[in-house]
Structure formats: structure tokens, C-alpha cells
Amino acid sequence: MSAKFDLNNDGVVVVIGSGAGGGVLSNELAQKGVKVVCLEAGGRHLPQDYQNDEWGSFGQISWLDARTTSGDWRVAKDFSGLPSWIVKAVGGSTVHWAGASLRFQEHEFKTQTVYGDVQGANLLDWPIGLSELEPYYDKAEKKLGVTRTNGIPGLPGNNNFKVFEAGAKKLGYKNVHTGRMAINSEPRDGRTSCQQVGFCFQGCKFGAKWSAAYTDIPQGEATGNLEVRTNAQALKIEHDKSGKVTGVLYADKDGNQQLQKARVVAVAGNSIESPRLLLNSATSMFPDGLANSSGQVGRNYMRHVTASVYATFDKPVRFWRGTTMAGIVTDEARHDPSRGFVGGYELETLALGLPFMAAFLNPGAWGREFTSALDSYENMAGMWIVGEDMPQETNRITLNHDVKDQFGLPAPNVHFDDHPNDIAMRNHAWKQGSDLYDAVGATRVFPTPPYPSTHNLGTNRMSAKARDGVVNKWGQTHDIPNLFVSDGSQFTTGAAENPTLTIVTLAIRQADYIAKEMAARTI
Amino acid sequence: METITSSKGISRRELLKRCMVVGAGLAVGTGFVAGSTAAWAMETKHVAPREMATLIQMARDIYPHNHVADEYYAAAVKGFDSADSKDKIAAGVSALDAAAQGRGYADYLSVPWELERVEILRSMEQSSFFQTMRGNLITGLYNNKDVWPLFGYEGESYTKGGYINRGFDDITWI
Numbered sequence: 001m002s003a004k005f006d007l008n009n010d011g012v013v014v015v016i017g018s019g020a021g022g023g024v025l026s027n028e029l030a031q032k033g034v035k036v037v038c039l040e041a042g043g044r045h046l047p048q049d050y051q052n053d054e055w056g057s058f059g060q061i062s063w064l065d066a067r068t069t070s071g072d073w074r075v076a077k078d079f080s081g082l083p084s085w086i087v088k089a090v091g092g093s094t095v096h097w098a099g100a101s102l103r104f105q106e107h108e109f110k111t112q113t114v115y116g117d118v119q120g121a122n123l124l125d126w127p128i129g130l131s132e133l134e135p136y137y138d139k140a141e142k143k144l145g146v147t148r149t150n151g152i153p154g155l156p157g158n159n160n161f162k163v164f165e166a167g168a169k170k171l172g173y174k175n176v177h178t179g180r181m182a183i184n185s186e187p188r189d190g191r192t193s194c195q196q197v198g199f200c201f202q203g204c205k206f207g208a209k210w211s212a213a214y215t216d217i218p219q220g221e222a223t224g225n226l227e228v229r230t231n232a233q234a235l236k237i238e239h240d241k242s243g244k245v246t247g248v249l250y251a252d253k254d255g256n257q258q259l260q261k262a263r264v265v266a267v268a269g270n271s272i273e274s275p276r277l278l279l280n281s282a283t284s285m286f287p288d289g290l291a292n293s294s295g296q297v298g299r300n301y302m303r304h305v306t307a308s309v310y311a312t313f314d315k316p317v318r319f320w321r322g323t324t325m326a327g328i329v330t331d332e333a334r335h336d337p338s339r340g341f342v343g344g345y346e347l348e349t350l351a352l353g354l355p356f357m358a359a360f361l362n363p364g365a366w367g368r369e370f371t372s373a374l375d376s377y378e379n380m381a382g383m384w385i386v387g388e389d390m391p392q393e394t395n396r397i398t399l400n401h402d403v404k405d406q407f408g409l410p411a412p413n414v415h416f417d418d419h420p421n422d423i424a425m426r427n428h429a430w431k432q433g434s435d436l437y438d439a440v441g442a443t444r445v446f447p448t449p450p451y452p453s454t455h456n457l458g459t460n461r462m463s464a465k466a467r468d469g470v471v472n473k474w475g476q477t478h479d480i481p482n483l484f485v486s487d488g489s490q491f492t493t494g495a496a497e498n499p500t501l502t503i504v505t506l507a508i509r510q511a512d513y514i515a516k517e518m519a520a521r522t523i
Numbered sequence: 524m525e526t527i528t529s530s531k532g533i534s535r536r537e538l539l540k541r542c543m544v545v546g547a548g549l550a551v552g553t554g555f556v557a558g559s560t561a562a563w564a565m566e567t568k569h570v571a572p573r574e575m576a577t578l579i580q581m582a583r584d585i586y587p588h589n590h591v592a593d594e595y596y597a598a599a600v601k602g603f604d605s606a607d608s609k610d611k612i613a614a615g616v617s618a619l620d621a622a623a624q625g626r627g628y629a630d631y632l633s634v635p636w637e638l639e640r641v642e643i644l645r646s647m648e649q650s651s652f653f654q655t656m657r658g659n660l661i662t663g664l665y666n667n668k669d670v671w672p673l674f675g676y677e678g679e680s681y682t683k684g685g686y687i688n689r690g691f692d693d694i695t696w697i
Contacts, residue, residue: 052679055666158686159694166697195685205681315696320676322691354676358665366585366657367641374665375588378675440697 002221002228005037010261012037013514014248015268016234016277019092020503021487022268023212024143026228027220028511034518035225037260038217039232039250041269042088045095046214050203054356057202061095063088066411067272068400073416074449078363083414084303085452086270090230091213093270093454094500095203098325099182099210100348101146102497103137106130107335108343108388111493114335115342120419121390122300126492127464127473133505140505144182144210145189154178155185155194158322160349163313163381163440168329168347170439171432175330179348182210182501183323189215198351200324232258235407237265237281237290237483245290245483251407264514264523266475268486268507271301271456275397275489276412278460278470291460291477291485296470298397300461301416302494303453305387305425308350309433310361311442312376319351319381327383332432333496341424344496345387347433352382360451373446381437385429386455388496390419397459455499460489474513475506482523486510535561546632548593549576556597563594565601569609574616577631578603578656581619584640585657586664588673595670599663600656615652622646 005012013029015022018040026038042061051057062085069076069083076083087093107114109126141149148154155178157165168176183200184193194208207214220226231253238259239245247261267274275298279289289297327349334344352360354377362370395417399410418426430447437445463469466478475490477483486507488499495502517523538561542552550559551572556579557564567575575597582596603612619631622643626634634640647653664670671678680686 052681055662156692158691162692162694162697194687196687196691197680197685198691199679199681206685316675317694318675318677318690321680321686321689353678354671354674355662355666359661364657368587371586371588374674375590 001224003035003224003226005035005227007258007260009035010246011035011263012260013264013266014039014260014262015266015486016248017092017268017270017487018090018217018228019087019212019268019270019487020094020500021507022266023091023094023216024504024507025266025268025486025511026226027216028508029515030220030223030225032511032515033225034515036220036227037262038226038228039234039248039260040090040228040230041233042090042230044090044213044230045203047203047205047207050199050205052197052199052202052205054202054353057199061087061089061203066403066405068403068411068413069415070413071395071416073418075452076416078449079452082452084270084272084456085454086456089213090217090228091211094211095213096201097454097500098200098498100325100328100498101141101144101180101182101501102346104130104495104497104502105333108493108495111343118342118390118421120392121421122393123391124461124463124468124492127462133509136505136509137501139508140501143508144501144504145184146501147179147181147183147185148177149180152188153185155181155183155323155326157327158196158319159317160319160322160351160381161327163317164327164329164349164383164436167436167440171436173329173331177328178326179328181323181326183326184208194323196322198320198322198324233407234269234277235280235409237267237277239283239285239290239480243285243480245480264482264484264518266484266486266514267460270487271459271489272397272412272414274485274487275459276399279397279399280409291470291479291483293479294467294469296461296468298459299393299395300391300458301395301397301414301456302389302391302458302491303416304455304457304494305345305385305389305422305429306450306453306455307385307426307430308382308448309385309430309437310380310382310446310448311434311437312373312444313379313381313441314443316378317381318378320353324351325349325384332429339428341421341428343388343421343425345385345425345429346496347429347436348384348386350382350384361446361448363449373444376444383433383436385426385433386496386498387425387429388494389422391458391461391493392417392419455488455494457488457491457494457499460485462490462492475510476513484510484514538564545573545576546580549579549632551576558593563597565597567604569606570604570612573632574612575600575604577616577619578612580632580640581644581656582660582664584637584644586660587637591670591673595664595667598667599660602659602663611652611655615650615656618647618650618652619643
């Protein structure tokens with residue numbers, strides 16, 4: 001029995017977004033008896049609705065509102081209106097994520113200290129370390145049912161993994177396995193085990209992959225403390241004369257504006273929409289946007305050093321069969337400046353269907369050089385590179401007043417330039433990935449450029465001091481005590497690991513803090 | 524393929540009588556384009572049949588796959604047969620033909636070597652006509668479920684229970 005709260009109920013926590021951050025925070029608060037209204041911009045799509053069809057699914061669940069791009073990153077040229085590939089639906093991008101669930105490494109919370117001065121990088125240590133997060137990582141891994149934790153066996157390796165594993169071993173890598181995945185390797189939590197469908201990115205039709213859409217959200221609703229309003233697009237956060245936030249103006253499913261009053265507001269719209277909402281909420285009291293006394297709202301946009309390596313062989317691989325990303329080499333995740341860059345990266349198996357391979361292998365390419373690669377589609381193996389990119393102040397989300405969204409608000413512009421460290425890391429990873437496949441007889445390798453960003457991070461970053469960032473170590477904004485940020489935009493730096501596990505971990509921890517502070521009446 | 528029929532109730536011999544071969548594997552008649560053996564035919568309502576034949580050839584030259592028959596390229600460009608696209612297509616095909624004439628050929632369809640047609644396409648790669656064609660082909664060609672088996676791609680697997688018992692780990696050569 002989902003709750004139903006009055007618009008004038010000013011005792012509720014309003015959570016904006018229902019993904020890894022907002023969805024988990026909503027449920028965790030509801031479990032503690034806190035009343036929550038969760039505003040979700042998208043609709044509710046569940047496993048029976050998901051499509052084993054790349055473009056069909058893309059049209060069904062992607063965030064496709066107006067956005068613009070600038071900067072020297074290739075995405076701005078290849079996909080100028082689509083800087084990121086994220087989801088607009090209940091569960092957010094946990095519908096689409098691949099399930100890779102890795103803890104950050106100790107040194108990745110202290111990059112300014114460990115990496116030292118990196119020219120052009122706006123590095124900063126997190127105000128928290130691994131030891132503070134470990135108890136919450138434990139909780140997150142249990143919640144998500146991460147394989148290779150809590151006695152849960154690893155997933156079986158598919159064809160793509162077998163090629164990857166053999167190449168990794170020939171290359172001398174020591175740490176290669178089928179990953180720590182939030183995908184059931186055996187039935188758990190009322191959900192079945194992975195059936196090797198091969199459409200992890202399109203929403204798991206068997207529900208074997210953890211997604212907030214069919215775990216935390218219904219669990220929270222079952223408490224009677226959570227109301228999820230779908231097709232509810234947050235437009236502006238309102239505040240009173242004392243500077244505290246008082247509610248959220250949103251457009252409902254019919255396009256009518258509603259104002260939901262709130263005791264606390266938590267923003268979890270992903271790293272493009274979250275800063276955009278704070279910027280769009282500017283008033284005469286906060287002319288640069290809410291929580292922006294540091295000027296850091298929207299800055300330090302990170303998207304991981306990504307790329308792919310595909311390779312063809314003289315015999316079939318059929319890499320689209322089975323779990324999309326259940327394979328990892330972690331040997332390169334260490335910080336080892338002797339490689340010519342700071343930070344590290346992971347290599348993870350990846351497969352695309354033919355329609356997406358045609359779109360993403362080398363966007364814009366044509367002619368036989370390109371089509372002869374697709375002729376060997378059946379004989380392809382593939383991997384994704386995910387590494388730490390450098391935060392730069394000038395990589396940022398700004399309001400583009402020349403382009404308006406369907407509600408008449410300025411669209412976000414996403415500006416990104418690669419840092420020299422990002423380029424050095426990507427080149428290193430392309431070489432290692434190519435060598436890995438060459439070691440097992442690749443006939444041709446394809447160092448493939450980044451796709452629209454799936455990991456969007458850092459635009460409301462966490463800092464010890466108010467002047468260096470937007471939120472404190474609890475995700476509470478430095479400027480406004482009853483305004484929180486609950487998604488990956490909190491990340492001070494990006495680390496080498498896929499971000500979802502850490503977003504969930506921070507949300508569980510933040511729920512404890514919000515509930516405690518509400519009980520103590522400090523917020 | 525719904526929009527492309529096998530000779531529309533008339534015999535292939537009859538169909539062939541009504542058209543002329545315009546390039547490798549393509550023939551045009553009044554209101555239709557066909558394979559030169561009349562294995563398939565596609566009606567056009569807005570774009571002239573010879574222009575449509577040129578688009579089909581251009582589609583193959585942009586994304587050439589020797590094992591993919593012309594009818595799939597025809598299906599990929601059929602969407603341009605609209606009142607909205609008509610003028611843009613006519614202008615684009617004129618530009619292609621003009622470039623071919625500059626090389627001493629009657630028109631684009633008469634350029635015998637792919638290499639030379641590709642040189643023509645490279646020279647107009649930045650034009651909106653070329654980019655529109657190329658962009659549309661990415662989905663028009665590769666998102667056609669009838670094309671997938673030609674590349675070995677198996678499409679959806681949910682209704683078959685995934686690959687857990689159907690070869691997700693059946694590789695033997697590694």
C-alpha cells in the first residue's frame with residue numbers, strides 16, 4: 001500500500017529521482033518510518049515491459065530531453081544532443097546498468113594527497129575514507145546480492161568471457177574473473193538467477209539483476225511511508241527567507257505545475273539534472289543557484305576514462321550471448337605513475353547487439369574499412385575500459401538559455417575536454433586491451449571511442465570545506481542544512497570503479513544521517 | 524519485407540519487360556524499382572524510380588556487405604520516398620550524377636567501380652544529403668530484423684529462455 005501525501009504536507013522528505021541514489025534513499029528512509037514523496041520524471045517500467053531490442057528499449061527508457069554539448073570530447077561531435085546514456089524511469093539508471101559492483105580503493109578517496117599536483121586537475125581528497133564506508137559497503141553488497149561477496153558464487157563465464165580470460169592470462173594478468181556483479185548467480189531475495197539473456201542494458205526481463213525499480217521502490221511503498229509520483233519533473237526547489245528549502249515545484253503527468261512542500265529535499269537526478277535543478281532554482285537570495293556559494297555547482301563533471309576494444313577472430317565467439325559485463329581484469333586498477341598517468345582502470349567484458357555495434361563501433365565511419373568489421377560480427381569479442389578521469393573545473397554543466405526543454409526551462413549544456421592524463425590512460429588501456437586479444441589470435445582489433453556517458457559524476461562534489469565543494473561528508477549541502485544531494489554528483493573524484501555500488505552505499509549511510517538529524521530536530 | 528513485394532502478381536518475365544536495367548543488379552520501370560532479375564520490386568510514390576535506384580546503389584556504397592542482397596538496401600532507403608524528402612533527394616542525386624559526369628560517365632549508376640563511386644561520395648561527405656543518408660542507414664539497414672541473421676545476430680532471446688541452455692558458453696576453440 002503506497003502512501004498518499006498532501007501537497008501541503010510540510011513534514012515529508014522530498015526525494016527527486018528514484019535510481020541508485022534516490023530510490024535507495026527513499027526506501028531506507030521509509031523503512032525507518034520517515035515519510036517520503038519521491039518525484040520521478042519518468043514512468044514505471046517493469047520487467048514485463050522491458051524489450052530485448054536495443055533501439056526499441058532505447059526509445060522506451062532513455063533520458064532524451066533537450067541537451068547540448070561542447071568541448072573536445074568526441075561525444076560532442078558524434079552524439080551532440082546525447083551527452084549521456086541514462087534512464088528516465090522508476091529505478092533510474094539501475095534499469096539499464098550492467099551490474100558491476102566494485103568498492104573504491106583506499107587511495108582513491110585521497111587523490112590530492114596520493115597523486116599530488118596534477119596540472120589542470122581540480123583534485124581534492126574526499127572528506128571520508130574507505131574505513132568509514134566499509135560497514136555501508138557491507139550493507140550495500142547484501143542489498144544488491146553482489147556475487148563473490150557474502151558467500152554468493154560468481155556468475156558462469158560466457159563465450160566473451162572465455163576469450164577475455166584466456167587473453168588476460170596469456171598477457172600475464174593475475175586478477176581475472178567473472179566480476180562482482182549485482183546479478184543473481186542463484187535465486188535470492190525472491191528473484192531468479194541469471195538466464196544469460198544478453199540484454200542487461202535493456203532492463204533484465206527475468207529480474208535477476210538488481211534494480212531499484214523492482215526491489216527498493218516496492219519495498220519502500222509496502223511500508224506505507226513512501227509515495228512515488230511518476231512522470232513528475234522537478235522544475236525548481238523553493239526556499240524561505242531564512243534560506244531553508246521549503247518545497248519542490250514540479251510538472252505532473254498532465255504538465256500542470258504542482259508545489260510539494262517539504263521538510264527536507266534530497267536531489268538525485270544524476271550528475272547533469274541535479275546541478276541543473278540547483279542552477280535553475282536561482283533566486284535573488286541565491287543568484288548563482290542553490291547551494292552554490294563555492295561556485296562549484298555543475299563543475300568538475302567526470303564521466304570516467306572510457307573506451308572499448310573489440311577484436312575479430314577466425315572463428316565464432318557469439319559474444320552477445322549471456323551476461324553483458326560479467327568479466328573483469330583488475331590488475332590495471334592500481335595507482336602506478338610509471339605507466340605515464342595517475343590513477344588506474346578496469347577492463348570489463350562488453351558486448352553490443354548488431355544495431356548498437358553499427359552505431360558505436362566507429363561513429364560516422366563508412367565504407368569497407370568499417371563494414372568489413374561488421375562482416376565478422378559473429379567472430380567478435382569485446383571489452384570496456386573504465387578508469388579514473390581528472391576533475392576539471394571547466395568541465396561543467398551550465399544552463400543553455402538558447403535551448404529550452406519541454407517545460408520552457410533552459411537545457412543543460414555539458415562541456416567536457418579530455419585531460420592529458422585521461423588521454424594517456426585511454427591510450428594505455430587501448431594498447432593493453434589490444435595486446436590481450438592479440439595474445440589469443442585476434443585477426444583485427446578496434447580501439448573504439450567513448451559512448452555517451454553512462455557514468456556521470458562530480459558536479460555537486462563532497463568536500464571538507466564549504467569553499468571547495470557543494471556538500472559535506474553526508475551529502476548535505478554546505479549552504480542549506482535541509483537540502484541534500486544523493487546521487488553520483490556528490491563524488492569528489494571518480495575512482496576507477498563503476499559508481500553504482502558507491503552511490504547505493506552513500507545513500508544507505510545518508511538515510512541514517514537524515515533520520516537521526518530529523519529525530520534530533522536539527523533539520 | 525512488407526513494402527517490397529515479389530513482382531506484385533505479375534510474372535517476373537512480364538515485370539522485366541516493363542523496366543530497364545540501370546546499374547549492377549537494379550532495374551527501374553514506371554513507378555517502381557526492381558532487382559534486375561525481378562526477385563523483388565519496390566513501388567515509389569514521390570521519388571522518381573531512377574533516383575530511388577541511385578539511393579539504393581549509394582546505400583550499398585556507403586555500407587557495402589557482399590552477402591547482403593539489394594532488397595535490404597532498398598528497404599533501408601524506402602523511408603525517403605516521401606513528399607517531404609522528394610526535393611532533397613532529387614537535388615542530392617543530381618549532385619551525384621554531376622560528379623559522375625565530371626568523370627566522363629552518364630550518371631552515378633553508370634560508374635562501374637565501387638572505388639570510383641566511393642571517391643565521389645568522399646567528395647561530398649560533409650553535405651547534409653550524404654550525412655542524412657548515412658545516419659538513416661545506421662538504423663535503416665542494421666536495425667532491420669531480417670538483416671540480423673545475415674550477420675549471425677540472434678536478436679531477442681527472452682522468449683527462448685535466454686542462452687543458459689542454448690550455448691552462452693559453447694565456445695570450443697579458445
